[in-house]
Amino acid sequence: xxxxxxxxxxxxxxxxxxxxxxxxxxxxxxxxxxxxxxxxxxxxxxxxxxxxxxxxxxxxxxxxxxxxxxxxxxxxxxxxxxxxxxxxxxxxxxxxxxxxxxxxxxxxxxxxxxxxxxxxxxxxxxxxxxxxxxxxxxxxxxxxxxxxxxxxxxxxxxxxxxxxxxxxxxxxxxxxxxxxxxxxxxxxxxxxxxxxxxxxxxxxxxxxxxxxxxxxxxxxxxxxxxxxx
Numbered sequence: 460x461x462x463x464x465x466x467x468x469x470x471x472x473x474x475x476x477x478x479x480x481x482x483x484x485x486x487x488x489x490x491x492x493x494x495x496x497x498x499x500x501x502x503x504x505x506x507x508x509x510x511x512x513x514x515x516x517x518x519x520x521x522x523x524x525x526x527x528x529x530x531x532x533x534x535x536x537x538x539x540x541x542x543x544x545x546x547x548x549x550x551x552x553x554x555x556x557x558x559x560x561x562x563x564x565x566x567x568x569x570x571x572x573x574x575x576x577x578x579x580x581x582x583x584x585x586x587x588x589x590x591x592x593x594x595x596x597x598x599x600x601x602x603x604x605x606x607x608x609x610x611x612x613x614x615x616x617x618x619x620x621x622x623x624x625x626x627x628x629x630x631x632x633x634x635x636x637x638x639x640x641x642x643x644x645x646x647x648x649x650x651x652x653x654x655x656x657x658x659x660x661x662x663x664x665x666x667x668x669x670x671x672x673x674x675x676x677x678x679x680x681x682x683x684x685x686x687x688x
Contacts, residue, residue: 530649545606598658615642
């Protein structure tokens with residue numbers, strides 16, 4: 460009879476008497492946070508058409524160009540940073556600097572490389588200098604600001620090339636000097652306007668000085684450019 464009772468006894472009957480003491484900590488969280496619902500309700504960009512994605516990115520790049528042309532203390536350029544605009548400006552500036560008289564034998568190759576080295580390596584050096592001085596801006600945010608603020612100098616390069624189509628005399632040089640100087644000042648002012656709040660108050664001059672040299676070198680390359688004939 461004892462064997463029959465053991466057979467009829469449930470296999471896990473003893474587990475009902477097992478309890479966890481209150482002083483034993485239980486790790487983990489099984490509750491679902493309320494914020495996860497709102498995240499699921501958001502529209503996923505994975506199902507978005509490619510056309511809409513491209514148009515949205517182009518609109519964002521255009522808005523950053525507007526911020527550079529009308530510089531003010533705004534976090535919009537820093538909050539939604541990207542490197543598409545700086546890459547586009549760097550390629551455009553490098554292409555317009557091709558064909559100079561200094562490198563006519565190599566069809567403008569060295570100048571294309573010079574622009575990329577100066578823009579990207581210079582931006583990295585300025586960013587590292589800002590971080591070492593205690594700046595709160597991130598690495599890619601600084602690259603974004605410095606790259607987008609090349610826009611006035613890129614416009615100056617376009618104007619200079621149009622002026623050089625007419626003549627290459629003293630009047631042409633004066634016009635190019637005025638245009639490049641104004642663009643250089645605009646680029647420096649725009650970049651410092653965006654980077655000012657992220658730097659320690661007593662070290663802003665140490666951050667602005669490399670930025671000044673960075674845009675001065677690019678401006679000098681534009682001013683001294685002369686097309687080969």
